[in-house]
Amino acid sequence: MPRRPVFAVLIGGAALILVIHFKTPEPVPASPAELQPVISSAAGATSATASGSYTGSVVSTPYGPVQVQVTLDSGRITAVEAVQVPSSDPHSWQISQYAVPQLIEKTLQAQAAQVDAVSGATYTCHAFMQSMQSALSQAGG
Amino acid sequence: MTDEERSAAGAFGPADAVDRTDTHPDPDRPGLPGLRRIEPVMGTVVSFDIRDRGVAPQALDRAVERLHDIDRRFSPYRPDSEVCRLGRAELALDDASLGLRWIMGLCDELARLTGGYFDARRFRPDGMPDPTGVVKGWAVEEAAFILVDAGAANFLVNGGGDIVARGSPEPGSGRPWRVGIRHPLRGELLATVLEVGDGAVATSGTYERGEHVVDPHSGRPSTGLISLTVTGPSLTYADAYATAAFAMGRDGPAWIAGLDGSEAFAVTADGLTLATRGLAPLTGSAPAGRPAARP
Numbered sequence: 396m397p398r399r400p401v402f403a404v405l406i407g408g409a410a411l412i413l414v415i416h417f418k419t420p421e422p423v424p425a426s427p428a429e430l431q432p433v434i435s436s437a438a439g440a441t442s443a444t445a446s447g448s449y450t451g452s453v454v455s456t457p458y459g460p461v462q463v464q465v466t467l468d469s470g471r472i473t474a475v476e477a478v479q480v481p482s483s484d485p486h487s488w489q490i491s492q493y494a495v496p497q498l499i500e501k502t503l504q505a506q507a508a509q510v511d512a513v514s515g516a517t518y519t520c521h522a523f524m525q526s527m528q529s530a531l532s533q534a535g536g
Numbered sequence: 537m538t539d540e541e542r543s544a545a546g547a548f549g550p551a552d553a554v555d556r557t558d559t560h561p562d563p564d565r566p567g568l569p570g571l572r573r574i575e576p577v578m579g580t581v582v583s584f585d586i587r588d589r590g591v592a593p594q595a596l597d598r599a600v601e602r603l604h605d606i607d608r609r610f611s612p613y614r615p616d617s618e619v620c621r622l623g624r625a626e627l628a629l630d631d632a633s634l635g636l637r638w639i640m641g642l643c644d645e646l647a648r649l650t651g652g653y654f655d656a657r658r659f660r661p662d663g664m665p666d667p668t669g670v671v672k673g674w675a676v677e678e679a680a681f682i683l684v685d686a687g688a689a690n691f692l693v694n695g696g697g698d699i700v701a702r703g704s705p706e707p708g709s710g711r712p713w714r715v716g717i718r719h720p721l722r723g724e725l726l727a728t729v730l731e732v733g734d735g736a737v738a739t740s741g742t743y744e745r746g747e748h749v750v751d752p753h754s755g756r757p758s759t760g761l762i763s764l765t766v767t768g769p770s771l772t773y774a775d776a777y778a779t780a781a782f783a784m785g786r787d788g789p790a791w792i793a794g795l796d797g798s799e800a801f802a803v804t805a806d807g808l809t810l811a812t813r814g815l816a817p818l819t820g821s822a823p824a825g826r827p828a829a830r831p
Contacts, residue, residue: 510714510715510716510729511585511692511713511714511715512692512694512699512715513726514715514739515720515741
Protein backbone atom coordinates (compact mmCIF):
# COMPACT_ATOMS: atom_id res chain seq x y z
CA MET A 396 0.00 0.00 0.00
CA PRO A 397 1.63 3.20 -1.07
CA ARG A 398 0.56 5.31 1.87
CA ARG A 399 1.31 2.86 4.61
CA PRO A 400 3.78 4.24 7.10
CA VAL A 401 6.88 2.13 7.40
CA PHE A 402 6.22 0.39 10.69
CA ALA A 403 8.55 -2.45 9.87
CA VAL A 404 11.46 -0.62 11.44
CA LEU A 405 9.75 -0.28 14.79
CA ILE A 406 11.02 -2.89 17.15
CA GLY A 407 10.37 -3.44 20.82
CA GLY A 408 7.42 -3.58 23.18
CA ALA A 409 6.91 0.13 23.62
CA ALA A 410 6.95 0.78 19.91
CA LEU A 411 4.55 -2.06 19.29
CA ILE A 412 2.07 -0.74 21.83
CA LEU A 413 2.30 2.66 20.21
CA VAL A 414 1.50 1.20 16.83
CA ILE A 415 -1.46 -0.78 18.12
CA HIS A 416 -2.81 2.23 19.91
CA PHE A 417 -2.36 4.41 16.88
CA LYS A 418 -4.22 1.98 14.71
CA THR A 419 -7.10 1.18 17.02
CA PRO A 420 -10.20 0.66 14.90
CA GLU A 421 -13.01 3.11 15.37
CA PRO A 422 -16.65 2.36 14.86
CA VAL A 423 -18.19 4.45 12.15
CA PRO A 424 -21.95 4.36 11.73
CA ALA A 425 -22.87 3.03 8.34
CA SER A 426 -25.14 5.48 6.66
CA PRO A 427 -26.78 5.24 3.26
CA ALA A 428 -24.86 8.34 2.27
CA GLU A 429 -21.64 6.37 2.50
CA LEU A 430 -22.87 3.56 0.32
CA GLN A 431 -22.12 3.67 -3.34
CA PRO A 432 -23.58 1.78 -6.23
CA VAL A 433 -21.48 -1.06 -7.52
CA ILE A 434 -20.79 0.04 -11.06
CA SER A 435 -17.32 -0.24 -12.42
CA SER A 436 -15.64 2.52 -14.31
CA ALA A 437 -15.92 0.97 -17.72
CA ALA A 438 -19.67 1.43 -17.49
CA GLY A 439 -19.10 5.12 -17.90
CA ALA A 440 -17.62 4.72 -21.31
CA THR A 441 -20.84 5.21 -23.22
CA SER A 442 -20.98 7.78 -25.92
CA ALA A 443 -23.05 10.79 -24.92
CA THR A 444 -25.19 10.40 -28.01
CA ALA A 445 -25.79 6.65 -27.96
CA SER A 446 -29.42 5.62 -28.06
CA GLY A 447 -31.14 2.27 -28.40
CA SER A 448 -30.99 -1.13 -26.75
CA TYR A 449 -27.76 -3.04 -26.29
CA THR A 450 -27.55 -6.65 -25.15
CA GLY A 451 -24.51 -7.62 -23.12
CA SER A 452 -22.58 -10.84 -23.42
CA VAL A 453 -23.77 -13.94 -21.59
CA VAL A 454 -21.66 -14.36 -18.48
CA SER A 455 -21.44 -17.77 -16.85
CA THR A 456 -21.61 -18.17 -13.10
CA PRO A 457 -21.67 -21.32 -11.01
CA TYR A 458 -25.35 -20.60 -10.51
CA GLY A 459 -26.19 -20.16 -14.16
CA PRO A 460 -25.87 -17.64 -17.01
CA VAL A 461 -26.44 -13.93 -16.54
CA GLN A 462 -27.20 -11.57 -19.40
CA VAL A 463 -28.28 -7.96 -19.32
CA GLN A 464 -29.84 -5.59 -21.83
CA VAL A 465 -29.57 -1.84 -21.40
CA THR A 466 -31.53 0.85 -23.15
CA LEU A 467 -29.94 4.23 -23.69
CA ASP A 468 -31.38 7.56 -24.63
CA SER A 469 -28.68 10.05 -25.62
CA GLY A 470 -26.15 8.23 -23.47
CA ARG A 471 -28.40 7.98 -20.44
CA ILE A 472 -29.50 4.59 -19.18
CA THR A 473 -33.27 4.54 -19.25
CA ALA A 474 -33.84 0.83 -18.70
CA VAL A 475 -31.91 -2.24 -17.63
CA GLU A 476 -33.42 -5.65 -18.18
CA ALA A 477 -32.11 -9.02 -17.14
CA VAL A 478 -32.34 -11.20 -20.23
CA GLN A 479 -31.07 -14.26 -18.38
CA VAL A 480 -30.68 -14.87 -14.67
CA PRO A 481 -29.83 -18.06 -12.78
CA SER A 482 -32.93 -20.05 -11.90
CA SER A 483 -31.91 -23.66 -11.46
CA ASP A 484 -31.90 -23.88 -7.69
CA PRO A 485 -33.52 -22.16 -4.71
CA HIS A 486 -30.42 -20.10 -4.08
CA SER A 487 -30.41 -18.79 -7.62
CA TRP A 488 -34.11 -18.14 -7.42
CA GLN A 489 -33.47 -15.95 -4.43
CA ILE A 490 -30.78 -14.04 -6.30
CA SER A 491 -32.98 -13.63 -9.31
CA GLN A 492 -35.98 -12.49 -7.34
CA TYR A 493 -34.20 -10.02 -5.10
CA ALA A 494 -30.65 -9.24 -6.13
CA VAL A 495 -31.12 -8.64 -9.81
CA PRO A 496 -34.08 -6.24 -9.50
CA GLN A 497 -32.08 -4.34 -6.89
CA LEU A 498 -29.07 -4.19 -9.16
CA ILE A 499 -31.22 -2.85 -11.95
CA GLU A 500 -32.78 -0.23 -9.72
CA LYS A 501 -29.41 0.89 -8.40
CA THR A 502 -27.97 1.02 -11.88
CA LEU A 503 -30.69 3.36 -12.96
CA GLN A 504 -30.20 5.50 -9.89
CA ALA A 505 -26.48 5.56 -10.16
CA GLN A 506 -25.30 6.00 -13.72
CA ALA A 507 -22.01 6.10 -11.91
CA ALA A 508 -18.54 4.98 -12.82
CA GLN A 509 -16.56 4.97 -9.65
CA VAL A 510 -14.47 1.87 -9.13
CA ASP A 511 -12.01 -0.32 -10.99
CA ALA A 512 -12.76 -3.54 -9.15
CA VAL A 513 -14.90 -4.95 -6.37
CA SER A 514 -13.78 -7.09 -3.45
CA GLY A 515 -16.28 -9.36 -1.82
CA ALA A 516 -18.36 -9.30 -4.96
CA THR A 517 -20.47 -12.32 -5.68
CA TYR A 518 -20.71 -14.32 -8.82
CA THR A 519 -24.01 -12.87 -9.77
CA CYS A 520 -23.05 -9.27 -9.12
CA HIS A 521 -19.85 -9.78 -11.07
CA ALA A 522 -21.68 -11.34 -13.96
CA PHE A 523 -24.34 -8.66 -13.97
CA MET A 524 -21.74 -5.91 -14.14
CA GLN A 525 -19.72 -7.74 -16.72
CA SER A 526 -22.66 -8.25 -19.02
CA MET A 527 -23.83 -4.70 -18.54
CA GLN A 528 -20.41 -3.31 -19.26
CA SER A 529 -20.22 -5.24 -22.49
CA ALA A 530 -23.63 -3.85 -23.46
CA LEU A 531 -22.50 -0.32 -22.66
CA SER A 532 -19.25 -0.83 -24.54
CA GLN A 533 -21.22 -1.60 -27.65
CA ALA A 534 -23.01 1.66 -27.19
CA GLY A 535 -19.84 3.60 -26.48
CA GLY A 536 -17.68 1.96 -29.12
CA MET B 537 8.15 -21.80 -5.60
CA THR B 538 11.43 -22.28 -7.43
CA ASP B 539 12.01 -22.59 -11.14
CA GLU B 540 12.86 -26.20 -10.57
CA GLU B 541 9.49 -26.76 -8.98
CA ARG B 542 7.73 -24.94 -11.74
CA SER B 543 9.25 -27.08 -14.40
CA ALA B 544 8.86 -30.25 -12.34
CA ALA B 545 5.23 -29.40 -11.99
CA GLY B 546 4.82 -28.88 -15.69
CA ALA B 547 3.62 -25.46 -14.75
CA PHE B 548 2.39 -24.57 -18.19
CA GLY B 549 -0.09 -27.18 -19.18
CA PRO B 550 -1.24 -28.07 -22.67
CA ALA B 551 -2.48 -25.03 -24.51
CA ASP B 552 -5.70 -26.74 -25.50
CA ALA B 553 -6.70 -26.88 -21.86
CA VAL B 554 -7.35 -23.16 -21.92
CA ASP B 555 -10.32 -21.55 -23.55
CA ARG B 556 -8.83 -18.68 -25.48
CA THR B 557 -12.04 -17.44 -26.95
CA ASP B 558 -12.15 -14.48 -24.62
CA THR B 559 -8.50 -13.49 -24.78
CA HIS B 560 -8.56 -10.11 -26.25
CA PRO B 561 -6.86 -6.84 -26.70
CA ASP B 562 -10.21 -5.19 -25.80
CA PRO B 563 -13.38 -6.34 -27.47
CA ASP B 564 -15.33 -4.79 -24.64
CA ARG B 565 -13.38 -1.59 -24.17
CA PRO B 566 -11.75 -0.65 -27.45
CA GLY B 567 -10.30 2.62 -26.21
CA LEU B 568 -8.45 1.19 -23.24
CA PRO B 569 -4.78 0.27 -23.58
CA GLY B 570 -3.56 -3.12 -22.45
CA LEU B 571 -5.17 -6.52 -22.15
CA ARG B 572 -8.30 -7.82 -20.48
CA ARG B 573 -9.35 -11.37 -19.80
CA ILE B 574 -12.00 -13.10 -17.73
CA GLU B 575 -11.32 -16.73 -16.92
CA PRO B 576 -13.58 -19.21 -15.10
CA VAL B 577 -11.20 -21.30 -12.98
CA MET B 578 -10.88 -22.69 -9.45
CA GLY B 579 -14.63 -22.58 -8.94
CA THR B 580 -14.71 -18.84 -9.43
CA VAL B 581 -14.00 -16.21 -12.04
CA VAL B 582 -10.58 -14.57 -12.29
CA SER B 583 -10.34 -11.34 -14.24
CA PHE B 584 -7.17 -9.73 -15.53
CA ASP B 585 -6.99 -6.04 -16.33
CA ILE B 586 -3.56 -5.02 -17.64
CA ARG B 587 -3.22 -1.34 -18.44
CA ASP B 588 0.39 -1.33 -19.68
CA ARG B 589 0.88 -1.14 -23.40
CA GLY B 590 3.08 -3.76 -24.95
CA VAL B 591 2.65 -6.67 -22.57
CA ALA B 592 2.67 -9.81 -24.69
CA PRO B 593 -0.66 -11.64 -24.83
CA GLN B 594 1.35 -14.83 -24.37
CA ALA B 595 2.28 -13.65 -20.87
CA LEU B 596 -1.41 -13.38 -20.05
CA ASP B 597 -1.92 -16.87 -21.49
CA ARG B 598 0.83 -18.16 -19.23
CA ALA B 599 -0.72 -16.51 -16.18
CA VAL B 600 -4.08 -18.10 -16.98
CA GLU B 601 -2.48 -21.48 -17.59
CA ARG B 602 -0.77 -21.23 -14.24
CA LEU B 603 -4.18 -20.88 -12.58
CA HIS B 604 -5.50 -23.96 -14.38
CA ASP B 605 -2.37 -25.87 -13.51
CA ILE B 606 -2.71 -25.00 -9.83
CA ASP B 607 -6.40 -25.93 -9.97
CA ARG B 608 -5.60 -29.32 -11.49
CA ARG B 609 -3.03 -30.10 -8.87
CA PHE B 610 -4.51 -28.64 -5.72
CA SER B 611 -8.28 -28.73 -6.09
CA PRO B 612 -10.01 -30.75 -3.37
CA TYR B 613 -12.93 -31.13 -5.78
CA ARG B 614 -11.03 -32.99 -8.49
CA PRO B 615 -10.68 -36.66 -7.58
CA ASP B 616 -7.46 -36.97 -9.57
CA SER B 617 -5.75 -33.96 -7.98
CA GLU B 618 -2.66 -34.41 -5.89
CA VAL B 619 -4.52 -33.01 -2.89
CA CYS B 620 -7.25 -35.64 -3.20
CA ARG B 621 -4.74 -38.44 -3.65
CA LEU B 622 -3.06 -37.20 -0.49
CA GLY B 623 -6.42 -37.18 1.27
CA ARG B 624 -7.15 -40.75 0.25
CA ALA B 625 -3.68 -41.75 1.51
CA GLU B 626 -2.73 -42.89 -1.98
CA LEU B 627 0.11 -40.43 -1.70
CA ALA B 628 2.31 -39.78 1.31
CA LEU B 629 3.18 -36.16 2.03
CA ASP B 630 6.87 -37.02 1.79
CA ASP B 631 6.28 -38.29 -1.73
CA ALA B 632 4.17 -35.31 -2.79
CA SER B 633 5.49 -32.68 -5.16
CA LEU B 634 7.60 -29.86 -3.81
CA GLY B 635 4.71 -27.56 -4.63
CA LEU B 636 2.20 -29.44 -2.48
CA ARG B 637 4.65 -29.84 0.37
CA TRP B 638 5.34 -26.13 0.17
CA ILE B 639 1.62 -25.35 0.30
CA MET B 640 1.11 -27.61 3.29
CA GLY B 641 4.03 -25.93 5.02
CA LEU B 642 2.46 -22.57 4.27
CA CYS B 643 -0.79 -23.81 5.82
CA ASP B 644 1.11 -24.66 8.98
CA GLU B 645 2.80 -21.28 9.05
CA LEU B 646 -0.49 -19.45 8.59
CA ALA B 647 -2.14 -21.50 11.33
CA ARG B 648 0.70 -20.49 13.63
CA LEU B 649 0.60 -16.81 12.62
CA THR B 650 -3.16 -16.66 13.21
CA GLY B 651 -3.22 -18.49 16.52
CA GLY B 652 -5.07 -21.36 14.90
CA TYR B 653 -7.85 -19.18 13.55
CA PHE B 654 -6.82 -19.92 10.00
CA ASP B 655 -6.69 -23.68 9.90
CA ALA B 656 -6.42 -24.65 6.27
CA ARG B 657 -5.54 -28.22 7.15
CA ARG B 658 -8.80 -28.66 8.96
CA PHE B 659 -10.00 -31.90 7.51
CA ARG B 660 -13.16 -31.99 5.54
CA PRO B 661 -15.88 -34.49 6.52
CA ASP B 662 -14.73 -36.77 3.71
CA GLY B 663 -11.20 -36.86 5.03
CA MET B 664 -9.56 -34.75 2.33
CA PRO B 665 -7.02 -32.14 3.35
CA ASP B 666 -8.37 -28.84 2.12
CA PRO B 667 -5.74 -26.18 1.47
CA THR B 668 -8.22 -24.31 -0.73
CA GLY B 669 -8.23 -21.35 1.60
CA VAL B 670 -4.55 -20.83 0.90
CA VAL B 671 -4.41 -21.93 -2.69
CA LYS B 672 -6.82 -19.43 -4.20
CA GLY B 673 -5.03 -16.30 -3.00
CA TRP B 674 -1.65 -17.85 -3.66
CA ALA B 675 -2.67 -18.83 -7.19
CA VAL B 676 -3.84 -15.32 -8.03
CA GLU B 677 -0.57 -13.98 -6.67
CA GLU B 678 1.40 -16.49 -8.75
CA ALA B 679 -0.46 -15.34 -11.86
CA ALA B 680 0.38 -11.75 -10.96
CA PHE B 681 4.08 -12.64 -10.64
CA ILE B 682 4.04 -14.02 -14.17
CA LEU B 683 2.68 -10.69 -15.40
CA VAL B 684 5.37 -8.79 -13.47
CA ASP B 685 8.04 -11.04 -14.98
CA ALA B 686 6.66 -10.15 -18.40
CA GLY B 687 7.11 -6.46 -17.69
CA ALA B 688 3.61 -5.51 -16.54
CA ALA B 689 3.65 -2.78 -13.91
CA ASN B 690 0.06 -1.52 -14.01
CA PHE B 691 -2.54 -4.22 -13.67
CA LEU B 692 -5.18 -5.73 -11.45
CA VAL B 693 -6.03 -9.40 -11.03
CA ASN B 694 -9.35 -10.12 -9.34
CA GLY B 695 -9.94 -13.70 -8.26
CA GLY B 696 -13.56 -13.78 -7.19
CA GLY B 697 -13.13 -10.64 -5.12
CA ASP B 698 -9.59 -11.32 -3.95
CA ILE B 699 -7.39 -8.76 -5.61
CA VAL B 700 -3.74 -8.15 -6.49
CA ALA B 701 -3.10 -4.63 -7.79
CA ARG B 702 0.05 -3.03 -9.18
CA GLY B 703 0.68 0.52 -10.24
CA SER B 704 -2.23 2.49 -11.60
CA PRO B 705 -5.21 2.03 -13.92
CA GLU B 706 -3.84 5.07 -15.76
CA PRO B 707 -0.10 4.41 -15.99
CA GLY B 708 1.93 7.45 -15.16
CA SER B 709 -0.98 9.32 -13.60
CA GLY B 710 -0.29 8.20 -10.05
CA ARG B 711 -3.98 7.46 -9.58
CA PRO B 712 -4.33 4.31 -7.52
CA TRP B 713 -6.77 1.55 -8.34
CA ARG B 714 -10.13 2.09 -6.73
CA VAL B 715 -11.41 -1.08 -5.16
CA GLY B 716 -15.00 -1.11 -4.00
CA ILE B 717 -15.87 -3.23 -0.99
CA ARG B 718 -19.25 -4.78 -1.46
CA HIS B 719 -21.71 -4.11 1.35
CA PRO B 720 -22.62 -7.50 2.77
CA LEU B 721 -26.17 -6.56 3.69
CA ARG B 722 -26.92 -4.56 0.60
CA GLY B 723 -25.31 -6.49 -2.18
CA GLU B 724 -25.90 -3.89 -4.81
CA LEU B 725 -23.98 -1.23 -2.90
CA LEU B 726 -20.44 -0.61 -1.85
CA ALA B 727 -19.63 -0.20 1.83
CA THR B 728 -16.53 1.78 0.96
CA VAL B 729 -13.91 2.28 -1.71
CA LEU B 730 -10.22 1.66 -1.04
CA GLU B 731 -7.31 3.13 -2.93
CA VAL B 732 -4.70 0.53 -3.78
CA GLY B 733 -1.44 1.06 -5.62
CA ASP B 734 0.79 -1.96 -5.10
CA GLY B 735 -1.04 -4.31 -2.79
CA ALA B 736 -3.62 -6.96 -2.17
CA VAL B 737 -7.23 -6.87 -1.01
CA ALA B 738 -9.07 -9.90 0.38
CA THR B 739 -12.56 -10.02 1.80
CA SER B 740 -14.05 -12.70 3.98
CA GLY B 741 -17.70 -12.67 4.85
CA THR B 742 -21.09 -14.22 4.88
CA TYR B 743 -21.98 -13.53 1.30
CA GLU B 744 -23.96 -15.65 -1.07
CA ARG B 745 -22.32 -18.85 -0.03
CA GLY B 746 -23.59 -18.61 3.51
CA GLU B 747 -21.70 -18.58 6.76
CA HIS B 748 -18.67 -20.33 5.42
CA VAL B 749 -16.15 -19.24 8.02
CA VAL B 750 -16.15 -21.35 11.14
CA ASP B 751 -14.44 -20.50 14.40
CA PRO B 752 -12.05 -23.44 14.67
CA HIS B 753 -11.96 -23.07 18.45
CA SER B 754 -15.73 -23.31 18.94
CA GLY B 755 -16.61 -25.22 15.78
CA ARG B 756 -19.50 -22.84 15.15
CA PRO B 757 -20.01 -20.25 12.42
CA SER B 758 -18.37 -17.00 13.39
CA THR B 759 -20.68 -14.20 14.39
CA GLY B 760 -20.13 -10.56 15.19
CA LEU B 761 -18.84 -9.54 11.77
CA ILE B 762 -20.54 -10.08 8.46
CA SER B 763 -17.69 -8.85 6.29
CA LEU B 764 -14.01 -8.26 6.86
CA THR B 765 -11.57 -6.93 4.31
CA VAL B 766 -7.80 -7.01 4.72
CA THR B 767 -5.26 -5.05 2.69
CA GLY B 768 -1.58 -5.86 2.67
CA PRO B 769 1.43 -6.52 0.49
CA SER B 770 0.64 -10.19 -0.20
CA LEU B 771 -2.69 -11.69 -1.24
CA THR B 772 -1.73 -15.10 0.13
CA TYR B 773 -1.37 -13.63 3.58
CA ALA B 774 -4.16 -11.04 3.30
CA ASP B 775 -6.56 -13.81 2.32
CA ALA B 776 -5.57 -15.98 5.27
CA TYR B 777 -5.62 -13.02 7.65
CA ALA B 778 -9.10 -12.03 6.46
CA THR B 779 -10.39 -15.54 7.08
CA ALA B 780 -8.74 -15.68 10.51
CA ALA B 781 -9.84 -12.22 11.61
CA PHE B 782 -13.36 -12.91 10.44
CA ALA B 783 -13.39 -16.06 12.55
CA MET B 784 -12.27 -13.97 15.54
CA GLY B 785 -15.43 -11.90 15.25
CA ARG B 786 -15.34 -8.44 16.78
CA ASP B 787 -11.75 -8.90 17.93
CA GLY B 788 -10.66 -9.43 14.34
CA PRO B 789 -10.08 -5.84 13.19
CA ALA B 790 -7.95 -5.03 16.25
CA TRP B 791 -5.88 -8.12 15.61
CA ILE B 792 -5.26 -7.02 12.03
CA ALA B 793 -4.39 -3.53 13.31
CA GLY B 794 -1.52 -5.09 15.24
CA LEU B 795 -0.04 -6.73 12.16
CA ASP B 796 2.69 -4.98 10.27
CA GLY B 797 1.61 -3.84 6.84
CA SER B 798 -2.00 -4.96 7.09
CA GLU B 799 -5.16 -2.89 7.44
CA ALA B 800 -8.76 -3.92 7.93
CA PHE B 801 -12.25 -2.77 7.06
CA ALA B 802 -15.18 -4.58 8.64
CA VAL B 803 -18.95 -4.50 8.72
CA THR B 804 -20.52 -5.79 11.93
CA ALA B 805 -23.72 -7.78 12.18
CA ASP B 806 -25.48 -4.71 13.53
CA GLY B 807 -24.46 -2.61 10.56
CA LEU B 808 -21.51 -0.62 11.91
CA THR B 809 -18.38 -0.29 9.84
CA LEU B 810 -14.90 -0.43 11.35
CA ALA B 811 -11.69 0.69 9.72
CA THR B 812 -8.10 0.71 10.88
CA ARG B 813 -6.56 4.15 10.73
CA GLY B 814 -4.08 3.42 8.00
CA LEU B 815 -6.69 2.32 5.54
CA ALA B 816 -7.33 5.64 3.81
CA PRO B 817 -10.69 4.68 2.44
CA LEU B 818 -12.38 6.99 -0.01
CA THR B 819 -16.01 7.66 -0.58
CA GLY B 820 -16.04 9.19 -4.00
CA SER B 821 -19.71 10.01 -4.22
CA ALA B 822 -20.44 10.72 -0.56
CA PRO B 823 -21.66 14.23 0.14
CA ALA B 824 -19.08 16.66 1.40
CA GLY B 825 -18.83 16.70 5.16
CA ARG B 826 -19.27 12.99 5.46
CA PRO B 827 -15.84 11.71 4.56
CA ALA B 828 -15.35 8.07 5.45
CA ALA B 829 -11.60 8.59 5.60
CA ARG B 830 -10.54 8.97 9.19
CA PRO B 831 -8.37 11.95 10.08
